[in-house]
Amino acid sequence: MSDRRKQYPFDEIEARWQRHWEEKGTFRALSPGDPGFDPDKPKYYVLDMFPYPSGDGLHVGHAEGYTATDIVSRFMRMRGYNVMHPMGWDAFGLPAEQYAIKTGQHPRVTTDRNTDRFRTQLKRLGFSYDWDREINTTDPGYFKWTQWIFLQLYHAYVDDSGRARPIAELEKERAAACPEEGEADRRAYLDSRRLAYVAEVPVNWCAELGTVLANEEVKEGKSEVGGFPVEKRPMRQWMLRITDYAQRLLDELEVLDWPEGIKTMQREWIGRSEGAEVDFMLEGTGESLRVFTTRPDTLFGATYMVLAPEHPLVDTLTVAGQREAVASYRSEVANKSDLERTELAKEKSGVFTGGYAVNPVNDERIPVWIADYVLMTYGTGAIMAVPAHDERDHEFAQAFELPIREVVKAPGGDEAGESCFSGEGIAVNSGLLDGLETPEAKRTIIDWLEERGKGERKVNFKLRDWLFSRQRYWGEPFPILWREGKHEPLDECELPVEAPEMDDFRPTGTAEPPLAKAVEWVAYSDEAARETNTMPQWAGSCWYYLRFADPRNSESFLSPEAEQYWLNSRDQAGSVDLYVGGAEHAVLHLLYARFWHKVLFDLGYLSRNEPFHRLVNQGLILGPDSQKMSKSRGNVINPDDVIADYGADALRLYEMFMGPLEQVKPWSDRGVEGLYRFLGRVWRLFMDQNQEGEWVLSPTIVAEEPEKELNRLLHETIKKVTEDTERMAFNTAIAQMMVFVKGFTGADRRSASALRTFLILLNPYAPHLTEELNVRLSERLPGDGGDGKLELAEMPWPGHDESALAQNEVQFIVQVNGKLRDRIMVPAEIDKEALISKASASKARDFLEGELVKTIVVPGKLVNFVVRS
RNA sequence: GCCGACGUGGCGGAAUUGGUAGACGCAACGGACUUAAAAUCCGUUAUCCGAAAGGGUGUGCGGGUUCGAGUCCCGCCGUCGGUACCA
Numbered sequence: 001m002s003d004r005r006k007q008y009p010f011d012e013i014e015a016r017w018q019r020h021w022e023e024k025g026t027f028r029a030l031s032p033g034d035p036g037f038d039p040d041k042p043k044y045y046v047l048d049m050f051p052y053p054s055g056d057g058l059h060v061g062h063a064e065g066y067t068a069t070d071i072v073s074r075f076m077r078m079r080g081y082n083v084m085h086p087m088g089w090d091a092f093g094l095p096a097e098q099y100a101i102k103t104g105q106h107p108r109v110t111t112d113r114n115t116d117r118f119r120t121q122l123k124r125l126g127f128s129y130d131w132d133r134e135i136n137t138t139d140p141g142y143f144k145w146t147q148w149i150f151l152q153l154y155h156a157y158v159d160d161s162g163r164a165r166p167i168a169e170l171e172k173e174r175a176a177a178c179p180e181e182g183e184a185d186r187r188a189y190l191d192s193r194r195l196a197y198v199a200e201v202p203v204n205w206c207a208e209l210g211t212v213l214a215n216e217e218v219k220e221g222k223s224e225v226g227g228f229p230v231e232k233r234p235m236r237q238w239m240l241r242i243t244d245y246a247q248r249l250l251d252e253l254e255v256l257d258w259p260e261g262i263k264t265m266q267r268e269w270i271g272r273s274e275g276a277e278v279d280f281m282l283e284g285t286g287e288s289l290r291v292f293t294t295r296p297d298t299l300f301g302a303t304y305m306v307l308a309p310e311h312p313l314v315d316t317l318t319v320a321g322q323r324e325a326v327a328s329y330r331s332e333v334a335n336k337s338d339l340e341r342t343e344l345a346k347e348k349s350g351v352f353t354g355g356y357a358v359n360p361v362n363d364e365r366i367p368v369w370i371a372d373y374v375l376m377t378y379g380t381g382a383i384m385a386v387p388a389h390d391e392r393d394h395e396f397a398q399a400f401e402l403p404i405r406e407v408v409k410a411p412g413g414d415e416a417g418e419s420c421f422s423g424e425g426i427a428v429n430s431g432l433l434d435g436l437e438t439p440e441a442k443r444t445i446i447d448w449l450e451e452r453g454k455g456e457r458k459v460n461f462k463l464r465d466w467l468f469s470r471q472r473y474w475g476e477p478f479p480i481l482w483r484e485g486k487h488e489p490l491d492e493c494e495l496p497v498e499a500p501e502m503d504d505f506r507p508t509g510t511a512e513p514p515l516a517k518a519v520e521w522v523a524y525s526d527e528a529a530r531e532t533n534t535m536p537q538w539a540g541s542c543w544y545y546l547r548f549a550d551p552r553n554s555e556s557f558l559s560p561e562a563e564q565y566w567l568n569s570r571d572q573a574g575s576v577d578l579y580v581g582g583a584e585h586a587v588l589h590l591l592y593a594r595f596w597h598k599v600l601f602d603l604g605y606l607s608r609n610e611p612f613h614r615l616v617n618q619g620l621i622l623g624p625d626s627q628k629m630s631k632s633r634g635n636v637i638n639p640d641d642v643i644a645d646y647g648a649d650a651l652r653l654y655e656m657f658m659g660p661l662e663q664v665k666p667w668s669d670r671g672v673e674g675l676y677r678f679l680g681r682v683w684r685l686f687m688d689q690n691q692e693g694e695w696v697l698s699p700t701i702v703a704e705e706p707e708k709e710l711n712r713l714l715h716e717t718i719k720k721v722t723e724d725t726e727r728m729a730f731n732t733a734i735a736q737m738m739v740f741v742k743g744f745t746g747a748d749r750r751s752a753s754a755l756r757t758f759l760i761l762l763n764p765y766a767p768h769l770t771e772e773l774n775v776r777l778s779e780r781l782p783g784d785g786g787d788g789k790l791e792l793a794e795m796p797w798p799g800h801d802e803s804a805l806a807q808n809e810v811q812f813i814v815q816v817n818g819k820l821r822d823r824i825m826v827p828a829e830i831d832k833e834a835l836i837s838k839a840s841a842s843k844a845r846d847f848l849e850g851e852l853v854k855t856i857v858v859p860g861k862l863v864n865f866v867v868r869s
Numbered sequence: 870g871c872c873g874a875c876g877u878g879g880c881g882g883a884a885u886u887g888g889u890a891g892a893c894g895c896a897a898c899g900g901a902c903u904u905a906a907a908a909u910c911c912g913u914u915a916u917c918c919g920a921a922a923g924g925g926u927g928u929g930c931g932g933g934u935u936c937g938a939g940u941c942c943c944g945c946c947g948u949c950g951g952u953a954c955c956a
Contacts, residue, residue: 291956378955674895723885735894862937
């Protein structure tokens with residue numbers, strides 16, 4: 001590129017305008033109370049998923065989503081909205097900490113360096129962020145409020161109506177209801193209801209990372225970060241009771257304007273299923289075994305039962321003769337990693353305990369097995385097996401030669417044969433249920449069970465409580481103390497709790513977090529010690545979109561005034577109007593943020609019950625080889641290089657022109673060049689180069705209105721670009737602007753006002769070039785401000801004039817039997833008779849032999865003759 | 870296996886409500902300018918038959934609905950993403 005001549009001096013232009021915007025504060029979003037705030041302007045909040053500032057710097061995928069939101073932001077500002085478009089840093093996280101371990105350099109240093117680099121890169125792309133609202137999750141002034149929100153969770157519970165309330169209210173109720181209760185019991189009861197609680201549960205321990213991970217962070221038995229093996233281990237950890245919100249997280253998803261795929265993924269992750277819990281008496285023990293089933297109508301077909309190997313009743317049930325087999329199976333399973341357990345899923349395994357249970361519906365005696373296809377973590381950790389109507393049970397029954405009894409007939413009538421039938425049908429061999437259809441049979445049997453106290457209706461969720469502590473240094477410390485083995489909250493006035501300075505960030509190799517090594521810090525007082533776990537990376541990103549509305553508030557996480565203005569759109573469920581980011585956060589960040597938002601909503605801090613009204617996922621940009629970009633493949637495109645060669649406007653425009661925003665699409669170096677050439681054509685539409693090689697305004701530009709055809713082209717372009725930008729179809733908007741440029745390039749008298757309008761249309765896409773040309777155009781046509789000084793960013797978006805689109809003659813197509821035979825030009829006001837007669841006189845007449853059945857006229861479009869030969 | 874998205878020229882893609890398939894860009898080819906090249910500008914470019922005029926075929930495959938289907942319906946095939954013993 002070095003010696004090739006530039007199409008236009010983009011480097012100089014872009015740097016200058018970026019400096020100008022920064023100095024002038026062009027894109028500052030004023031809040032209520034700010035000088036110059038206009039209360040009549042409607043607000044619009046456009047949010048990007050803020051990046052983790054990694055050492056690799058910005059990549060073209062960031063640039064894609066951020067360009068899209070920047071176009072929308074600039075567009076909406078020109079349409080009269082007060083637009084908030086902020087940016088910040090999700091800067092706690094593993095890479096900085098691992099780098100610190102390797103080099104001994106404090107993560108703060110790496111983080112600051114990386115955020116500086118990211119900020120510089122983003123500014124170089126000309127994004128219209130309000131940098132006064134920049135936030136960083138690792139700033140004490142920010143995480144003070146992350147810790148504060150944690151305390152709100154700690155001090156809250158969910159009442160019977162499903163709303164979060166202060167736990168103090170529950171404490172009062174409890175004291176009134178159980179006045180005799182001792183202090184320890186009272187405390188245990190309250191802790192069992194808190195939204196933030198401590199529990200000893202089997203958790204995902206990753207030895208390599210030296211920390212536990214949430215279910216959502218484990219993929220196929222490996223850590224999502226790094227791909228290291230993860231094992232289940234019982235550990236005492238902080239948990240958040242997200243399961244109390246399962247139903248609302250499901251229900252309140254409905255009205256959101258999100259991609260259907262993301263909604264489905266959240267629904268599946270929450271995994272609601274309706275059914276019943278049923279008690280089976282265990283023979284000879286006096287104890288009962290509770291199972292969960294979604295098909296209580298198949299109770300008569302239960303021919304055996306299965307417990308998860310970890311189930312507490314296994315020891316009670318196992319008979320002497322089976323003790324050895326059971327013990328060895330249990331230890332075999334315990335040694336399997338989650339990965340092995342799922343990989344071997346095809347082959348069913350299990351062992352008979354020797355014990356029997358009694359089916360409550362028919363008093364039948366059925367054997368109880370243990371098998372690892374039953375999970376301790378779902379339902380009750382035990383199932384009744386109905387091999388005739390459940391594939392897994394069927395497989396197991398075949399492997400161990402257990403009886404299979406059909407109790408549901410398929411509606412078609414014919415029997416399923418060898419394989420099992422798991423659909424709905426008519427109950428058979430089922431006593432009181434015989435002849436009933438499945439839904440009716442379910443209702444009947446549940447009523448029967450409930451009347452006899454042998455079972456009850458039950459809804460189960462796959463969603464588990466959120467494991468909220470990590471054994472890391474670079475995260476938010478918990479605002480919690482431990483005294484005599486009991487946790488207690490720090491007072492709000494002690495926030496933020498900052499991590500101590502340390503030289504050694506290494507994991508301890510045990511469950512003990514690195515912070516435990518800071519002995520002096522841990523010792524809060526003689527009796528009290530600080531919690532040494534830290535919060536997961538998701539904590540900071542759970543509420544950052546709220547903080548942008550009031551980023552410097554030191555008295556509160558968010559003032560009611562800012563909340564009312566920026567986060568309360570009365571006509572929609574969510575607070576943020578438009579949220580753009582990658583689909584990889586479908587069930588992590590987006591679920592956690594919804595949860596916190598609902599808690600804060602319930603506690604009265606927020607006006608809307610959902611955070612994000614409209615969500616758009618940008619598609620991945622692949623390398624030029626159509627493979628995922630990765631360092632090892634060597635197909636990574638660095639935006640810095642592209643900007644150096646072609647400029648930020650060309651990069652922005654190319655990424656928007658590649659195809660629909662949501663779609664996965666490969667990078668093409670040639671493609672960027674094409675858009676760069678387009679910008680060069682735009683430049684030369686306005687500018688000529690003189691003998692000295694200087695760019696001067698073209699003499700073809702005249703202060704007069706465009707002639708009719710060009711005026712139509714102008715208004716067609718206004719219409720199309722407006723509509724396409726509205727629906728975020730940026731690629732087709734750009735295509736139309738190319739057509740405009742082609743049309744006006746061919747004109748030797750170029751209307752200055754038409755060109756100014758065009759610059760407004762292109763401005764959100766290529767802000768630097770257009771602002772520059774606008775200034776130069778003002779020599780010929782002063783700006784709308786009267787003094788020629790008004791910038792495009794301050795101009796209103798144009799509307800199109802419908803009358804300019806009108807044409808004297810319009811084209812109709814002529815079809816015979818739906819097949820194109822000719823195109824004819826007719827007067828726009830032609831009546832139907834004349835149109836048909838003209839159409840039948842066209843080239844179509846050669847195909848009109850035979851009987852004319854009917855003639856179809858689509859106004860403004862076509863005439864179709866239907867002929868039978 | 871299940872759920873979701875998608876399948877259109879050599880390539881990226883367009884066709885918003887069923888109504889001209891291939892807008893726009895890339896690549897390729899031809900021409901202008903130039904001593905020459907680069908850059909720029911103009912033109913051609915789905916495919917088959919034909920010298921041409923013109924005609925046939927064509928949106929993954931097979932069927933259907935309709936005057937008319939890339940678009941709607943049924944059944945397949947393929948690619949990508951998610952998920953995986955959740956009873």
